[in-house]
Amino acid sequence: MIKKYPLFLLLFTLFVQAQAPKKPNSNEIYEAIQKLNFLGKVLYVAAHPDDENTRLITYFANHYHAETAYLSLTRGDGGQNLIGPELREKLGAIRTQELLAARNIDGGNQFFTRANDFGYSKEPNETFSIWNKEQVLEDVIQVMETFQPDIVINRFNHRTPGTTHGHHTASAILSLEAYNKLSTKPSRVFFNTSWWFYGSEEAFEKADKSNLLTFNANVYYPLKGKSNHEIAALSRSQHKCQGFGATGSRGSETEYLELLKGSLPNASNIFEGIDTSWNKIKNGATIGQILNKIEVNFDFKNPSNHIPELVKAYLLIQKLDDSYWKTTKTNQISKIIEACSGLYLEAITSTEKATKNETITINFEAINRSNSNVKLLNISILNQNKKTENKVLLNNEKVNFEEKNFKIPNSIEYTNLFWLKEKPTVGMYQVSNKSIRILPEEKLQFPVIFSIEIEGTKIDFVKNLVYKKNDPEKGETYIPFSVLPEVTSEIVNKVSIFNNNEPKEIIVKLKSNKENSKGTAKLILDSSWKVEPKEIPFSIASKNEEKTILFKVFPPKNESSTDFSVEINTNTEKHQLECVEIKYDHIPKQTILQPSEGKLVKLDIQIKGKNIGYLIGAGDEVGKNLENIGYQITYINPHEISVENLNKFDAVILGIRAFNTIEELKFKNKELFQYVSNGGNLIVQYNTTNGLLTKEVAPYELVISRDRVTNEKAKITFLNPNHPVLNAPNKITTKDFENWIQEQGLYYPNKWSTSFTPILSAADEGENQKEGALLIAKHGKGNYIYTGLSFFRELPEGVSGAYRLLANLISLDK
Numbered sequence: 059m060i061k062k063y064p065l066f067l068l069l070f071t072l073f074v075q076a077q078a079p080k081k082p083n084s085n086e087i088y089e090a091i092q093k094l095n096f097l098g099k100v101l102y103v104a105a106h107p108d109d110e111n112t113r114l115i116t117y118f119a120n121h122y123h124a125e126t127a128y129l130s131l132t133r134g135d136g137g138q139n140l141i142g143p144e145l146r147e148k149l150g151a152i153r154t155q156e157l158l159a160a161r162n163i164d165g166g167n168q169f170f171t172r173a174n175d176f177g178y179s180k181e182p183n184e185t186f187s188i189w190n191k192e193q194v195l196e197d198v199i200q201v202m203e204t205f206q207p208d209i210v211i212n213r214f215n216h217r218t219p220g221t222t223h224g225h226h227t228a229s230a231i232l233s234l235e236a237y238n239k240l241s242t243k244p245s246r247v248f249f250n251t252s253w254w255f256y257g258s259e260e261a262f263e264k265a266d267k268s269n270l271l272t273f274n275a276n277v278y279y280p281l282k283g284k285s286n287h288e289i290a291a292l293s294r295s296q297h298k299c300q301g302f303g304a305t306g307s308r309g310s311e312t313e314y315l316e317l318l319k320g321s322l323p324n325a326s327n328i329f330e331g332i333d334t335s336w337n338k339i340k341n342g343a344t345i346g347q348i349l350n351k352i353e354v355n356f357d358f359k360n361p362s363n364h365i366p367e368l369v370k371a372y373l374l375i376q377k378l379d380d381s382y383w384k385t386t387k388t389n390q391i392s393k394i395i396e397a398c399s400g401l402y403l404e405a406i407t408s409t410e411k412a413t414k415n416e417t418i419t420i421n422f423e424a425i426n427r428s429n430s431n432v433k434l435l436n437i438s439i440l441n442q443n444k445k446t447e448n449k450v451l452l453n454n455e456k457v458n459f460e461e462k463n464f465k466i467p468n469s470i471e472y473t474n475l476f477w478l479k480e481k482p483t484v485g486m487y488q489v490s491n492k493s494i495r496i497l498p499e500e501k502l503q504f505p506v507i508f509s510i511e512i513e514g515t516k517i518d519f520v521k522n523l524v525y526k527k528n529d530p531e532k533g534e535t536y537i538p539f540s541v542l543p544e545v546t547s548e549i550v551n552k553v554s555i556f557n558n559n560e561p562k563e564i565i566v567k568l569k570s571n572k573e574n575s576k577g578t579a580k581l582i583l584d585s586s587w588k589v590e591p592k593e594i595p596f597s598i599a600s601k602n603e604e605k606t607i608l609f610k611v612f613p614p615k616n617e618s619s620t621d622f623s624v625e626i627n628t629n630t631e632k633h634q635l636e637c638v639e640i641k642y643d644h645i646p647k648q649t650i651l652q653p654s655e656g657k658l659v660k661l662d663i664q665i666k667g668k669n670i671g672y673l674i675g676a677g678d679e680v681g682k683n684l685e686n687i688g689y690q691i692t693y694i695n696p697h698e699i700s701v702e703n704l705n706k707f708d709a710v711i712l713g714i715r716a717f718n719t720i721e722e723l724k725f726k727n728k729e730l731f732q733y734v735s736n737g738g739n740l741i742v743q744y745n746t747t748n749g750l751l752t753k754e755v756a757p758y759e760l761v762i763s764r765d766r767v768t769n770e771k772a773k774i775t776f777l778n779p780n781h782p783v784l785n786a787p788n789k790i791t792t793k794d795f796e797n798w799i800q801e802q803g804l805y806y807p808n809k810w811s812t813s814f815t816p817i818l819s820a821a822d823e824g825e826n827q828k829e830g831a832l833l834i835a836k837h838g839k840g841n842y843i844y845t846g847l848s849f850f851r852e853l854p855e856g857v858s859g860a861y862r863l864l865a866n867l868i869s870l871d872k
Contacts, residue, residue, distance in 0.1 A: 079404065079536075082397040084358040085281040089123070090397070091353050094390045095346065096123040097383070098334035101205055101244075102166075103198075103233040104213035105225035106175060107134040107153040108297040111213060111250055112164055112290040114313060117275040119165030121286065122329065125386075127167035129201050130157060131194060131229050132175035133477075136800065140301040140676045140719065141642065145851070147482075148640060148650065149299065150175065151475055154498050155645035156296045164293040168498045169205070171197035172477065172487045177800040178768045179224030180822055182231055188485035189228070198236040201496050202244070206382060208332050210237065210247045211315065215255055237319060245332050246320035250313070269317050273325040276311040287311060298644055301719075301749070339383050345374045361398040362428035368395050369513045392517055400427025401451075403519055405439070405506040410525040411540045413572045414468045415630075420461040420523065424508065426451035431513050438507040439464060440523075451510075466541055472635075473540035474651040476500050504539055532643075540649045542571045545598070546637040547579060547624040549656040553856040555687045556613040557663045564589075564609045564656070566624055569637065570598035577628035581609050584620040587658055588612040613660040619856065624654040657856035663687060664787035666869035667708030667739070673699075675713030675720065675743070680864075683853035687861060689868070696722040704733040709868040710740050714850050717745040717755045724751045731757040735838025741867050744805045744846040756844060757837045758811035765828050766804040766846070767820045774802075775819040775827070783817060783834060783866050790866060794859025803846040806830030813837075814844075834870070841870050 082090065100118040104110055110128045119126040135150035144152060154170070161168045173194045179185040202210070214222060216230035230249070237247055251270065253262035276287045288306030295303045315328075323330035336346025348371045357363045372391050378384040395401075401424075408419035420439065426432040432451040438444045439461065449457055471479075476499070480488035489495035504523035509516060522539075529535040550565040568579060580593035590610045598605050623634045636654035641647050665688060672681035673694045681691045692707070699722060704710055710733060717723050723730075734740045734757065745755060747762050755762070774795045776784060784790040795802070802820055807830040810816075816829040835842045845867070852860035 079402075081402070084361055087361050087394060087397045088353075088356050088358065089120075089281065090390070090394050091349065091356065092123040093125070094387065094394060095336070095349050095353055096125075096334050097336065097338055098122065098209075098329045098332060099125045099127070099205060099207040100209045100211065101127050101129060101202065101207035102211045102213065102250075103129045103131075103229055105131045105223065105229040106137070107132075107157045108294075108300050108302055109213055109226070109229075110160075111313075112160060112293040113275050113287055113311075114211065114250060115161075115166045116164040116286050116290040116293060117277070117313070118328075120279060120282075120289065121275075121277055124329075124334075125167065125205075126165065127169055127201075127205055127207070128157070128161065129169045129171075129198065131171045131173045131198075131232070132225065133170060134175050134300075136175035136177040137300065138676060138714065139299050140715070141299045142677045143679050144299075144640060144677075145854075147475075147478055147652070148638065148648075151640055151648045151650060152299050152642070152645060153297070155648065156298060158498055159296040159645060160293040163296065164289055167205075169201045169496050170498060171201075172489055172495055173197075173225075174482055174485050174487055175225070176484050178766060178804065179228075180768055180825075181220045181224045182228040183219070183224075184768075185224035185228040190483075190486050191232075193486060195232050195235055195239075197496055198232050199239055200492070202236055202240055204496065206242070207244050208246070208334075209328065210244045212247070212249050212318070215249055215251070218255075234318070244319075246323070246328075247318040248315035249318055251316045252314055267314075269322065271315040271317065271322060271325055271328065272312055273328075274310045275313040276307065276309060278308075285309075296644065298642075339378060339380055341374070341378060342383075345371050348374070362400070362430055365395060365398050365428065365430045366513055368398065369515045372517065373515060392519065395512060395517065396519060398428070399430050399432060399512065401425070401432065401510070401519070402427070403508045403510075403521055404526075405437075405521055405523050406526045407523050407539045410537050411473075411542050411571055412466050413542060413544050414466055414470060416466050416572060417463050418466065420464050420506075421458065422460065423456065423458050424449075424451060425454065425456045427454050429453050431511075433511040435509040435511055435516065437509070438505075440467065440470070440504060440506075442467060470541055471503075472542060472651055473503065473538075473649050475648070478650060478652065504541075536646075538646055538649070542637055542649075542651070543626070543631055543633055543635055544572050544628050545570050545575050545577060545596075545626050545631075546635050546651075547626055547654045548636050549624060549654060551686055552656045553683065553686060553854065554611070554656065554658050555663070555856070555861060556658070556660045557665075557687060559613060559615065561610045561612045564611050566607050566609065568596055568598065568605045568607060568626075570601060570603050570605075571637075573601050574599060575628065577626060577631075579607060579627075580625050581611070581622055582625050582634070583611075583622035583658065584618075586614040586618060587620060587622075611658065613658070616660065617662055617858075618658075618660040619858065620658050622656055622658055626654075659856045659858055659861075661687075661858045661861065662788075663858075663862050663865055664869075665689065665865045666787055666872040669706065669708045670868065671704060671707035671710040673710065673712045673716055673720065675716035676718065678714050678743075678850035679854055680711065680713065680743070680850055683861075684864070687865070696720050696726070699726040699729050701729050701732045701736065704729065704738060705736060707733075707738060708872060710738060711868075712740070712742045714743045715745050716742070717751055718749045719751075721751060727752060727754050731837065731842070734840040734842050737839035739841045739843065739868060739870050739872075741843045741845065741864075743849065744803070746805055756835070756842055758813040758835055758842075759809070760807050760811065760814070760833070760844060761809035762805055763808035763830070765806040765808050765830060767802040767806075767822055767828055767831070769822050770798040770800060770802055772802055772820045772822060777816050777819050777829060781815065781817055781834070783832075783863075783870055786866065787869050788862040788866055790859075790863055794862055796859065797857055798848070798852055798860070799855050799857065800851050801848050803831045803848050806846040807833060807844060811835070843867055843870070 133150035134153035291306035336342035
């Protein structure tokens with residue numbers, strides 16, 4: 059197996075992602091030296107991506123120059139997605155990268171635990187009943203022991219369970235429990251409070267603030283030309299899949315920290331009483347003297363003048379007894395030396411992806427853009443091949459060379475997100491390798507080590523193999539290099555619904571990741587389902603070529619539901635893997651290898667009114683899933699919404715958050731209501747209270763709230779059991795609400811006109827019944843239907859009852 063790098067090297071190695079490598083200017087080098095000279099650390103703790111206060115992270119990282127990190131207990135897998143259809147693990151992959159993009163702007167680091175964001179939770183005990191609390195606590199402790207913060211700041215209040223998301227309160231509880239278990243404790247723990255936690259600004263004004271640290275965080279940074287909150291807004295705006303774009307501000311703005319542990323410092327120095335100088339380390343004083351002199355006399359015109367003194371400091375750091383600070387500061391000063399010398403090192407592959415044992419070409423570039431004495435000694439590729447050069451790198455003379463026949467080792471692991479390599483539970487990801495489980499990603503899956511001699515001292519610079527191309531629109535574009543199986547498979551329709559005894563074709567796409575792939579593919583499924591043929595041989599000539607194969611599946615006579623998978627066999631591999639690539643401009647391409655699985659459902663379902671118009675909202679696959687049971691789906695362009703165009707549909711369905719995301723609905727809502735009046739059925743899926751483009755989401759009064767039922771197993775009561783929607787064309791029973799996932803529904807209305815008829819009632823434990831899950835109003839000749847039920851989660855999982863109920867909504871009065 060490929061050797062794993064030590065944790066600290068993984069933590070602090072320069073990012074090598076799909077964006078171009080960093081090329082620090084003089085201002086950035088100077089700020090890096092300021093950070094090198096500040097030995098204080100701050101850890102901010104919350105539950106999800108976008109929970110963090112980017113204003114404070116920016117403030118501590120740039121005003122104090124402290125090493126500042128955000129610990130997000132989860133990767134945000136249970137949220138919604140405003141930019142695409144990805145949910146669950148795929149959404150977690152996007153939000154992980156959005157956090158890294160945010161930290162790249164505000165100057166922070168990023169940590170996670172193995173906790174799986176299973177969806178909304180109303181209080182921490184519910185959260186802990188689904189997470190493995192001890193494992194999450196173990197990870198929080200590992201982060202604190204690894205990062206060694208002087209100050210911990212909790213985003214949420216540990217004393218007020220039930221007032222916010224259960225994950226939120228859980229993050230604060232676990233932070234304090236971890237603090238209590240540490241042998242070496244942070245000096246201070248704060249709660250980042252604000253008027254919001256007091257219910258109103260008026261209540262906050264009256265509150266006792268004697269235990270609060272109050273300070274202006276919106277300082278101005280002349281070297282950046284931006285205020286603190288302008289930088290923080292840019293950071294916050296990286297959470298694009300959550301629609302959290304923010305506008306920067308200028309001028310004094312106050313932040314509040316409530317002291318939970320330790321002594322209250324002076325507002326002008328939150329590190330008061332904490333030694334943040336080199337004197338805190340044995341034998342560190344001499345290093346501090348050298349580096350402080352560089353900081354005071356920094357040469358902005360020619361930073362390379364400082365390389366001899368930086369190398370002296372580097373050598374002294376290597377002699378430190380404290381392994382933690384030795385590792386941390388070695389990585390920091392190495393980057394500074396690299397930047398001061400204008401040193402540029404990269405290793406570019408000839409192909410974006412490869413397979414095990416495949417031979418590729420690697421192109422290397424090395425250039426020294428300073429007058430310093432620099433020599434390239436050797437290059438180590440994937441910790442195996444060592445290429446000796448002993449090449450002097452003269453000022454601004456580029457050196458290019460290549461390794462033409464580098465063979466990808468058979469022992470290397472396939473490219474995948476590390477937390478998805480093992481099968482998760484509902485509440486936890488499984489990561490056996492403890493050294494990486496708290497990291498956002500494996501930054502060095504394909505390490506290339508450039509051993510460089512600078513002013514007589516050998517320093518190793520670690521880069522990652524990467525693919526680079528010139529895009530006609532974007533120019534120089536970096537794409538992560540990946541190692542994949544020879545052939546992967548994709549089931550085109552992940553859920554196939556059989557509403558009679560007729561067979562269906564299961565379409566499988568095969569994709570070759572090498573030239574001349576040959577093998578067989580077969581379906582692995584329950585014996586009560588029959589498949590023809592048993593296996594299909596394939597031959598694919600070209601790399602990246604796709605081939606479609608068809609299996610015919612025969613359902614059993616009775617209602618049934620079963621998972622199935624596609625097995626690929628070649629001369630060298632046998633697996634059941636699908637390759638998913640997530641591509642958005644604001645994050646690096648994400649490659650996920652997941653089980654190539656689908657679901658077969660034999661379902662007694664009747665449908666009426668097959669011609670459906672679907673208006674895509676924030677991103678879901680409800681329309682695609684309805685095609686699966688025989689509906690003809692037309693996707694509506696918002697610009698073309700008119701009564702004339704809508705009248706041809708038996709029903710029109712609005713995707714999730716349509717009234718939050720589609721600007722045209724501010725004025726074209728009337729066209730939808732007229733369509734209903736003419737006899738159509740309009741089904742509106744959930745919208746959030748925040749950011750409604752219009753309050754007129756219905757032809758009658760309808761007030762959306764934050765009400766929800768998070769327990770997918772909560773008992774359902776039929777308020778109007780004789781209503782047609784529960785009886786035709788499919789008889790709906792409580793059995794249809796079995797096997798739902800994550801939640802029953804969200805953002806239910808809590809106030810509505812008497813024109814509406816509530817159909818269902820349910821509640822989470824200890825709460826009042828919620829009746830806003832499904833509301834139906836007659837409007838003219840048609841029906842307006844508002845539902846917060848989570849069809850967007852249930853249909854992709856093949857939940858039969860969700861299909862039957864939605865079919866009834868579409869068929870109402872048909």
